[in-house]
Amino acid sequence: MITTAIAPALVHGAAELETTARGLRPHRLPAAVRTRFPDPQLLMAEAQPSGVRLVFSTTAERLELVTHPTRVVYLGADRPRGSVDLLVDGELMQSDSLTGGSYTEVIMSTGASRQVEGPSHTSIFSPLPAGSKVVEIWLPHNETVELVELRSDAPLEPHRYGMPVWLHHGSSISHGSNAATPSGIWPAVAARIGGVDLRNLGLGGSALVDPFTAQVMRDTPADLISVKLGINVVNMDSMRLRAFVPAVHGFLDTIRDGHPDTPLVLISPIFCGIHEDTPGPGAFDPASFGTDQVKFIAAGSPEGVAAGQLTLRVIRDALQSLMERRSEDGNLYYLDGTALYGAEDAEDHPLPDALHPDTATHRLIGERFAQYAFAGEGPFGQDAKGAVA
Incomplete structure (x- = not known):
């Protein structure tokens, strides 16, 4: 498998990519906003990469994306986990539900919370159609993720849509x-x-x-x-x-x-x-x-x-x-x-x-x-x- 560095040219829909100990965290608002007004709700929302995706052209038939999710769990009101979607030439091919990651557990009646750490998650997409294609990996809209590693069985090239x-x-x-x-x-x-x-x-x-x-x-x-x-x-x-x-x-x-x-x-x-x-x-x-x-x-x-x-x-x-x-x-x-x-x-x-x-x-x-x-x-x-x- 080939490991491809996750560079900004591969990422669409983000304002910035923050370097973390694990990899890269996409942000939808720039650091200037996050620094001046660090409201917890705003920081959580903008770091959830809704609409953010990796986009590239490739002949690969197997892809692996390692992410580390982070979320908030409200006991008694928790929602389903996020997922990672893979589209080939604009068509949804596979959807992978997240597991593991880190989360803050909140008791709604008291506001008490605790932090829980878990392993990173690997999304495996295979088999993909043979031949050259444009691949989009849509990141979860409802959980923060760090992009850890991107692997494939053939080279990947950044793709620009050329669309408005x-x-x-x-x-x-x-x-x-x-x-x-x-x-x-x-x-x-x-x-x-x-x-x-x-x-x-x-x-x-x-x-x-x-x-x-x-x-x-x-x-x-x-x-x-x-x-x-x-x-x-x-x-x-x-x-x-x-x-x-x-x-x-x-x-x-x-x-x-x-x-x-x-x-x-x-x-x-x-x-x-x-x-x-x-x-x-x-x-x-x-x-x-x-x-x-x-x-x-x-x-x-x-x-x-x-x-x-x-x-x-x-x-x-x-x-x-x-x-x-x-x-x-x-x-x-x-x-x-x-x-x-x-x-x-x-x-x-x-x-x-x-x-x-x-x-x-x-x-x-x-x-x-x-x-x-x-x-x-x-x-x-x-x-x-x-x-x-």
């Missing part, structure tokens, strides 16, 4: 929460349909209209951009309407400083029953502890709307009005999130934890976004892609 880069920012839904595999998160589904190179800044619990996220987007090369805002602001009860609207204007203004004419889609929240008319904060539903599915609830009161608290309906109205006030920007588009997943969809595709879609619903959302955005006359359609690629 789609830069997307959103919440845990864009991050991929509750999707079973990293290539099954809705932005990945949409990117494959649209024929674009995904750079995913879906950050679980951290789509909070942060200026530093807008600055990262401003400075990131991109041909197509989308921003999905709302649910985290509600379920963290982090803003009132008076602060939210100017913050979104500023967020868009910052992106426009680096991408003045790039097609940009502003997306409002998908339907989420618990927060449609009830402000946050969101919380775990204690009645669901110890069951097969821990659920979320809205802990605010509808009466808070009169004082400026935010609900999803309030946010959709506010974003629609904001768009009308930015009508001078001919490359700015608005998509009502309920067109991706609405109240009627909740009947056939309920959110298992009352907040995040399952794998099938991620696929539905991805397909609907692709139909909206990448169609010939859509904001990311052939005219737009041809103009910026």
